[in-house]
Amino acid sequence: GLTVFPTHRLVTNADGVIDGSGLTGLFFREARYLSRLMLTIAGARAFPCSAAQVAANVLELMAIHPETTKGGGGGSGSGGTPGPGGLLYRGIDIRTRCTVTPNGADVRIVLCNRWNTSAQLPLAIGLAADYTDLLEAQSDLRERSGATTLEPMPGGIRFRSADASLPCATEATISGDGSWRWTDDALRADIVLTRGAQADICLRIRAVDFRDDIDDASALEREAHLRAWHEGLTRVRGAGDVWPVSLTRRSSH
Secondary structure, eight states: OEEEETTEEEEOOTTSOBOSSTTOEEEETTEEEESEEEEEETTEEOEEEEEEEEETTEEEEEEEESOOSSOOSSTTSOTTOBOGGGOBTTOEEEEEEEEEETTEEEEEEEEEEOSOSEEEEEEEEEEEOOOOBHHHHHHTOOSSOOOEEEEEETTEEEEEESOTTOOEEEEEEEEESSOOEEETTEEEEEEEEETTOEEEEEEEEEEEETTSOOOHHHHHHHHHHHHHHHHTEEEEOOSTTOOOEEEEOOOOO
16 A cells, blocks of 8 residues: 655555565655554454555555454354454454654554454554665665664654664654553553444654654644645546546636
């Protein structure tokens, strides 16, 4: 999956995961501010079902957990069969919406317990940053060490480049359901969901460039300018099989 904003981009692999391989990551001004973004439940990744780029800067993903390991006559539901950790197969669905912003990305994760009477979910969101540039990531040849330091911050963690020539930091803060803590390279929480209940989690990733930072107020202003530009487009629609065409309105002066 790929979402693009004028200054940066977010790239996942086919499963909707950022694992630092190739060009996967959150790139800001051609540096990778996030090289890992991976949700696991009891140490296992959910099974990916679909991915769609629903807007120029929005990627939506759907997954289920746990997935069946063999075919059977249970149809598309759980079949009432317990899987790993006692969860019914396909009992949990996970919807993820990644929105790229002018200074980072917002990741919303919604988990729903469809079949289990009660589901205990040990969640972990693995995070990392290496600040490699686009060319290094593409060639998989590092010219810098990529070492980072970790700094606890309210509601999350801050990665900071250990290279003095790269005054960069990545701030990851989490809100919503669950009591989250940073341990073993991941934000972790234990969540219990009754049948039909949902957990709504919001992860905010902010790319900090100490040489020319975009604070949240400036980011909102840039988004407002972008919306105004979109509203200034002239849209031409044709009947039948003619695709809609958007034309930039010419300046009158």
